[in-house]
Amino acid sequence: MTVILGQLFTGVSIGAVLLLIALGLALTFGQMNVINMAHGEFIMAGAYTTYVLQQTITDAGLSLLVALPVAFAVAGAMGVLLEWALIRRLYTRPLDTLLVTWGVSLMLQQLARDVFGAPNVQTKAPDLLTESTSLGADLSIANSRLFILGLVVLAVAALTAALKFTPLGRRIRAVVQNRDLAAVSGIPTGRVDRLTFFIGSGLAGVAGVALTLLGPIGPTMGTNIIIDAFLVVVVGGIGQLKGSVIVAFVLGMLQAMVEYLTTLSVAKVIVFVAIVAFLQWRPQGLFTLRTRSLA
């Protein structure tokens, strides 16, 4: 019984990590139809930001808290730069954004290798987050996973609120539904695009900070997780935050349960087969965006 509870929590926490790395992508890929292959490198930028901050702020807890907003700003700024320099020229050519941002992703990886060196670096987590909370005899929950879960809940709430209730959110939704009509109505679509990119990339930075608690910080850490992020967004239904949230947790749970009964490699295969089967049945994903756009 405790084993099942433990696995349930593992599933939830895998889902939380998936959602955190997919959240920013849901915004830039989902809402704006830009396939940003460099999203993984924004996550890496967030992780390295944590590392750099820890060189100056030696208190592990404090540096982690400072890293969250700073990584958001750093990755966000990188996103804005990418949007301004390249992506805004390619809004009607989504497949070209794939190639261009893939090139950017390779360049960023090499840049990280040159600046920080090829070996992985590590950050020191605050002691509290390396421990676990005990819930009964054999059941304990890793504090770092709880922290990430909290971070995800916060990020989803903030993003939903921003999209629903702020003027910027309304504009983003308007641009997503029909770019031309929004432009004609006087919405500065260029500025909205840039802000959307800032938020989406910033969320990747936050994900990067969280990932330093779980694994290595290295130049290629982004490429390892970008596929999972794309899966969550595509299966969830492009342009649907709700879909990403549900799918992330369902996939996390499926992964954890299948893996417990079989092995990690088999679980990966079964999850992929499930995804392929699902997309055969619903190519548009779990939820679809109702749009007035003719395209």
Place this chain on the structure above:
Amino acid sequence: MLRFHRRRLAACSVALAAALAVSACGSKTGESDTTGGVTADTSGDTVKVGLLNSLSGTMAISEVTVRDAIMLAVEEINAAGGVLGKKLAPVGEDGASDWPTFAEKAEKLIKVDRVAAVFGCWTSASRKAVKPVFEENKALLFYPVQYEGLEQSPYIFYTGATTNQQIVPGLDYLKAQGKKSVYLVGSDYVFPRTANKIIKAYAEANGLKVLGEDYAPLGSTEFGTIVNKVKASKAEAVFNTLNGDSNVAFFKEYKSAGLTAASMPVVSVSIAEEEVKSIGTQYLSGQLTAWNYYQTTTGAANDKFVKAYKAKFGADKPTSDPMEAAYVSVYLWKAMVEKAGSFDVEKVKGASNGVTFEAPEGLVTIDGATQHIHKTARIGKIGDDGLITEVWNSGGPVKPDPYLKGYPWATGLS
């Protein structure tokens, strides 16, 4: 299209003919070719040696340190007068963490540079890729990394540990500590799968229970479920054959699940000083490793090695087992050449049996039959300072047994 092919074919044959002519000229001044292989160019005051390591790509982290250690040995040998009166001229090539590139560069070192021996390679995949090249050209490779055993090539000298010098002693140690059960965790490729096959055979013969076996794809960083399974199994120890990045994620998860070196020790065979640094001592403190050499190994030879390495490459650079094995391999080759009185590959090989060297890890001796070396096995404990200190050793060099012929429980493994 056809014409283009023909023209290219013609160009290739001209180039090949030219290369053959050049090498034929060369061998007149070099040593006589007794074997039909490509002969090393030893006509001048120098003799070329090849360094074949990944200086770029995913393996660069590890292989650059090995290259540095080889360079150190080459420089020391040159400063002491060289080999048979000739200075060594190192020729470096980048294998780029890509196995076909390794094969290509090996061929280049042998045929174009005509080196007397090549030092390098790390992954089993790169070794398997260059093996036929060395065998066809009858050239020498010195391979410095512990590996899964079950291999023997007449043109490769293995200076890292084979399984009976690392994995078997690791298991012996656990058994001696009274551990009755283990859980196996490894990366999903040839080394861990082969190693675990050996471990399971050992366990069955020695009353050790294997409570579970899990593999993670190379580079995988999601260890929640595996650690849950390990924890639920209540095994008394974990045998870890994970490689690279995965270790970071695994040990972070291990610690946050509340598992410690005291409650459930982990024996790792792929974590040396360099890796300890990048994983973080807060996660590794107290855990065990199985190797043949640590930076802290005592003895005058190691003091000299560590001091020289740090002076050349930086005081914060640790020395590790594969680096030591690479350093030793250059000296062993030198001793073999001097014993043979010739750079000729067959003569050098013929002289190999019984050649010894006072290595940083202690006395090593070449076993001519297997072309592996006798090495002392050591179990070490990772300390808070990132260094590993020995807690057990085999008391003397262990005879290499790549096919585990001396172990009755291992029959039928290969």
